[in-house]
Every structure is written in structure tokens, then in C-alpha cells.
Amino acid sequence: MAERLAAGDEGALDECYGALGPLVRRHVAGLVPRHAVDDVVQVVFLEVWRSRRRLDARRGLEPWVLAIARRRAIDKLRSEARHYRRSVPLDDVAATRDDTLAVDARCDVRKALAGLPAPQRQAIVLAHFGELSQREIADRLAIPLGTVKARTARGLHRLKELL
Template identity: 75%
Template sequence: MNLGERLARGDETALSECYTAFAPLVRHHASRLVPRHAVDDVVQVVFLDVWRSRRRFDPARGLEPWLLAIARRRAIDLLRAEARHSRRATPLVDAARVPDAGPAVDAACDIRDALAALPAPQRQALVLAHFGQLTQREIAHRLDIPLGTVKARTARGLRRLRELL
């Protein structure tokens, strides 16, 4: 029985083998469609979607085209979500223009600027975690994304903030 047939039957080891075999291809395909910071998120969502929709897979049609079609759809979904988010974003008040603001406000301005420089998904995860005081599980539920994606976005966002600050 080939990999596609095993995957369609729900064999969990087939998913692992599928990831090992096709993740580089999916990553390359996604990198042509989305910004570099979002490629890993797309790859993760693709293989989650592969597992969730394995019963709809027709092994006679080929695994690679099916995976790439899912990757393309997920990349487009991500781009649309980022576009919606950027249209809803409201600018933060520029505290630097307040007279006698002091060093605390300077630090707040630095943090605001660093947050603004982050990719939208990472910024959203950090803002919900720190200002919204939500757990990663609550963020995943609120955004309807996998917990692992929230953890990855948070870690990448914090790493990038450290570089910026």
C-alpha cells in the first residue's frame, strides 16, 4: 500500500512520512506565495489540514498535487487574513508628542515601534497575550488556529522584538 492510500485510511505514521517527504516542497511552494515570516505557519496549517481532510483524498489522483493545492489555498487564506487585519488596525497614539513624557514614555514608544514592525500574525498573538492577558490556548480558540501556531507566532514575535529592541 502506498503512502497516499495509507494516509487516506488514517495511518498516523503515514502523516509523519508525508511530512518528512513533502514538507520541503510545501515550504518552497509557500515561500513563493507568502512573506518569509509566514511560511512555517502555512506549512503547519497545510499538514494539519491534510490530516483533517484525509478521507477526501483520492489516492488515484496523486498526493503531491493535492498537497500543493492545499498549500496554495492556505497561503491565500493567510494573505487575506493579513489584509483584513491591516485594514482594521488602528494606529497607536504617539506618546512622544506629549510634553514632559519622561523615559517611561520613551520606552513605551520604542515598544510600540517594535510591535508595529512585527508581521501582523506575530503582533496579534503578542498583543492578545500581553495586553489582552490571554493564555496561548485562549488565543488559539479566539483566532480559531492551532495551539502550535500560536506558540510559534509568540516565540518568533518575542525573538524579533528582542532583535528590534
């Protein structure tokens, strides 16, 4: 089939679509939103036909078609991203969230956490980021509950000073 496709046999393109269409559709569906799958699949087989002279039958038809599918899916994602960036109405620009303050705060918290002694940092990280209760932290670290409470309290007090 690959040799016939490279030679320009339109029947081979139909066979290629019949054989590889479902595979390409599944591959593309994992990369682009559902509404774009059909468009990308169509563009893939259009490009398969247009670039059939570059097909090296010895290397295999399926990997070549899937490589095209991946590139076209990425193109579609980029195209949609550009479209959405351009299509924000001016009224909504003022309402868009500015995440720079949140990013700055996260960086400050990370620096402050790095300045804590290891036992205090460990207790706070497990409590806040690991979402563990103080009892669960005590069990996990095999230390008394009072020790966990003291480390957490001292660590939070120190964090307050550092921030």
C-alpha cells in the same frame, strides 16, 4: 503512502511531511511573507490530516497537498490584509495618502496623450515613460535630432492646452 494516509495511518502523515514538507515550504515561501511560512506549512499538514478521507490516491498525493498549500497561503494573505486594514490607528488615518488625485491626473494625462498626433505622442512617450534622451529617440526612430526636438516641443505645448 497516499492509501495509508487516507486510511488514517499516522505514520503515513509523518512520511508525507518528510517527503513533501520541503516542497510545500518552497511553494508557500513564494506566496506569503517569510514570517508566515512556518504557520502556513503547519496549517497545511493539519488540514492534510483532517481531510485525509477526501484524498483520491489515484490523482496523486503531491498535487492534492500543493492545492491545499495554495489555498491556505491565500487565506493567510487575506487574513493579514484584513488585519492591517483594521489596525491603522485613527491618528494615522489623516496622514494616509489619498491617491485618488494621482489616479485622476494619470487618467487625464492618458486622455490628453491620446489626443496628440502619433509622432508627437511617440516622442513624448519614449522620452518620459521610456526614459530615453532625445538623441536616443532619434537613433531609435531613425529620424533627425531636430525632428525629435520639434515633435517633443509641439507635443508638450499641445498637452499643456489639453490639460
